[in-house]
Amino acid sequence: MHFTVAIPTYNGASRLPKLLEQLRTQVNTEDLVWEIIIVDNNSKDNTAEIVRQYQANWPEPYPLRYCLEREQGAAFARLRAIREANGELIGFLDDDNLPDTNWVAAAYLFGKEHPNAGAYGGQIHGDFEVEPPENFKRIQSFLAIREGGKKPHLYDPDHLNLPPAAAVVVRKQAWCENVPSRPTLGGKANGSMIQGDDYEPLLYMHKAGWEIWYHPTMQTYHQIPHWRLEKDYLISLIRGSSLCICHLRMINAKTWQKPIIIARIMLGSLRRAILHLLKYRWKVKTDLIAACEMEFHLSSFASPFYFIKTSLVSQFVRYTGKNQTGFV
Incomplete structure (x- = not known):
């Protein structure tokens, strides 16, 4: 076919x-x-x-x-x-x-x-x-x-x-x-x-x-x-689209590259968030598009923490056979 x-x-x-x-x-x-x-x-x-x-x-x-x-x-x-x-x-x-x-x-x-x-x-x-x-x-x-x-x-x-x-x-x-x-x-x-x-x-x-x-x-x-x-939906959507960034960048990374990738994501996202805040100031709270862009920068910055957390949970499940709640 x-x-x-x-x-x-x-x-x-x-x-x-x-x-x-x-x-x-x-x-x-x-x-x-x-x-x-x-x-x-x-x-x-x-x-x-x-x-x-x-x-x-x-x-x-x-x-x-x-x-x-x-x-x-x-x-x-x-x-x-x-x-x-x-x-x-x-x-x-x-x-x-x-x-x-x-x-x-x-x-x-x-x-x-x-x-x-x-x-x-x-x-x-x-x-x-x-x-x-x-x-x-x-x-x-x-x-x-x-x-x-x-x-x-x-x-x-x-x-x-x-x-x-x-x-x-x-x-x-x-x-x-x-x-x-x-x-x-x-x-x-x-x-x-x-x-x-x-x-x-x-x-x-x-x-x-x-x-x-x-x-x-x-x-x-x-x-x-x-x-x-609507703002609530878009913010939630963008947060979910950004928290996975570190996961995705790790897929094709060699072991020695992973700490470098984490550092680059965090430093780059933090820099963009600061520049965005300087550009839009209080508009990041009142302007929908500026608020969404700020959420992207902040969630990108947080994505290595989410990656580390989920990786630790996965290892725990793998070695113990239990999920986060403690049940097999």
Whole structure:
């Protein structure tokens, strides 16, 4: 099989119909053998029922499949999709990210023309329910918006410049040969907003020599409701996106490099936080964008402490067989 569209979802009953209808309008796929897999990450709503209804009346030549992944977290849903997928290329789509009608064809063609590409993403535009605040473009990347121009180019994984999982294509071979079966970062789950789970597998692929590309012909539209522009949500999102920085930088680091990386993260983040405070002063409390940027600097500074803490906990669990609460 040529291509798999994988849709990890949690409580996506209200969002999936729009995405499935958009996938049914894909063009230039007549010569492709492809499939759609919905990975239900232990939803509490009627996601499974919605998918069953679609399956019962699915006239398309490409199959619509469903599987349930009970281990909570987007990273585990993506791992399940990799195991279930029959395609040599797997295109992940978040359930609130709508693709252009040529997305599948463009994604497959690029992978075929770039055999060294282990992963690649395209343009992700924001489709806002309400007008975003002034200067929102300064922080729009935290909402998986990517508008990197009209020319394909390589990403820069060494500086954590990578495509988000909201609309990324991975080569199954590159993933299966290089990505561990258990992620370090599981994704947002059980109240945690810690992220980085979408970057972690790409860094392992990069370490093995696979290229990570930006391909602008692949365009999607991220549906962003009004509440995702509220301060509390954005601050929490940015905190989770920043606390994982040290974890991510350690993935491809040698042992002797790790103390240097920690020092650079802390000193660099502290310097940027001080300069930011000097520039905006009290606006860091009243201006939404300035406040979000300050949160990024402070949480980046704290990321080595989070890395050390979780590493110690992991070692404790490994040697004692107990979790943080003391239970096996």
